[in-house]
Amino acid sequence: MNTHRMDGGSIDILSELIAALLADPATTHGLARTLRATAKELELSRYHHASKTAFTCDGLVAPKKVQVGGGAHRIEGFFNIDAVPPADLLWDVREGIPLQDNSAEVLFSEHFLEHIDYPVSAKQYAREAHRILASDGRLITGVPDAAFVLGEYPAGPEQAEEMISRWYAKRDCRKDINTYLDLINYVFRDQDDDPTYNPHYWAYDFEKLSQLFTEVGFTTVEPWDFDPCMANPKRQWASIYVVATK
Numbered sequence: 001m002n003t004h005r006m007d008g009g010s011i012d013i014l015s016e017l018i019a020a021l022l023a024d025p026a027t028t029h030g031l032a033r034t035l036r037a038t039a040k041e042l043e044l045s046r047y048h049h050a051s052k053t054a055f056t057c058d059g060l061v062a063p064k065k066v067q068v069g070g071g072a073h074r075i076e077g078f079f080n081i082d083a084v085p086p087a088d089l090l091w092d093v094r095e096g097i098p099l100q101d102n103s104a105e106v107l108f109s110e111h112f113l114e115h116i117d118y119p120v121s122a123k124q125y126a127r128e129a130h131r132i133l134a135s136d137g138r139l140i141t142g143v144p145d146a147a148f149v150l151g152e153y154p155a156g157p158e159q160a161e162e163m164i165s166r167w168y169a170k171r172d173c174r175k176d177i178n179t180y181l182d183l184i185n186y187v188f189r190d191q192d193d194d195p196t197y198n199p200h201y202w203a204y205d206f207e208k209l210s211q212l213f214t215e216v217g218f219t220t221v222e223p224w225d226f227d228p229c230m231a232n233p234k235r236q237w238a239s240i241y242v243v244a245t246k
């Protein structure tokens with residue numbers, strides 16, 4: 001059997017095959033879902049390897065303030081790392097954080113952690129955050145608060161409607177959220193069949209965030225006082241933010 005390196009040529013060939021299969025009416029729904037997810041991963045891989053080729057730690061002024069997974073939400077004075085544009089560095093954080101040990105003062109993310117798989121990538125992210133932060137450095141993390149969502153259950157569809165309109169207004173899912181349990185499913189395992197969207201892989205509450213971050217060596221994990229200068233005001237409602245200190 002031929003072996004292929006994971007280079008641009010192989011990725012392009014695979015992308016073309018996937019595009020051809022997706023255009024074929026005989027491709028089944030289940031296969032098409034998997035292919036769309038694979039196409040998305042190929043796109044991330046393309047960005048990641050392009051950055052890896054261009055980027056060395058030595059070439060970068062070590063940023064003191066870093067945001068991961070900020071999407072369109074830029075924070076003044078922060079260096080933004082994201083898997084897709086726009087970002088200062090296009091990087092798949094599941095592969096680590098390409099910054100030097102003990103170099104950053106603060107690492108911020110919101111509505112990012114639930115989009116990477118647990119335990120492998122979430123624990124890798126926690127370990128890498130601990131590695132790159134300086135002594136007393138702060139890891140600030142905001143996620144949808146699973147405890148809040150579960151705490152409202154059982155609830156009528158109108159409560160699901162409120163959360164959907166606050167969190168998923170731009171998405172095409174409202175017609176599919178008919179009961180509050182549909183919403184709980186969304187929070188825990190969003191499986192939207194949209195190639196531009198990252199699924200939710202894991203749900204978090206304060207206890208889980210504390211466990212995840214203390215396991216890798218953070219000394220304290222406390223609730224974070226929401227600061228709209230840093231965090232996205234649209235995210236405050238029904239989210240939980242913690243600050244873990246190295």
Ligand SMILES: C[S@@+](CC[C@H](N)C(=O)[O-])C[C@H]1O[C@@H](n2cnc3c(N)ncnc32)[C@H](O)[C@@H]1O
Nearest residue numbers: 069070071082083084092093094110111112115
């Ligand atoms: C739901 S959006 C949140 C954007 C922004 N933080 C906000 O609250 O509006 C999740 C973000 O995480 C980024 N992301 C997901 N997986 C990632 C990965 N493996 N590496 C880097 N960024 C990732 C996505 O590209 C996206 O920008």
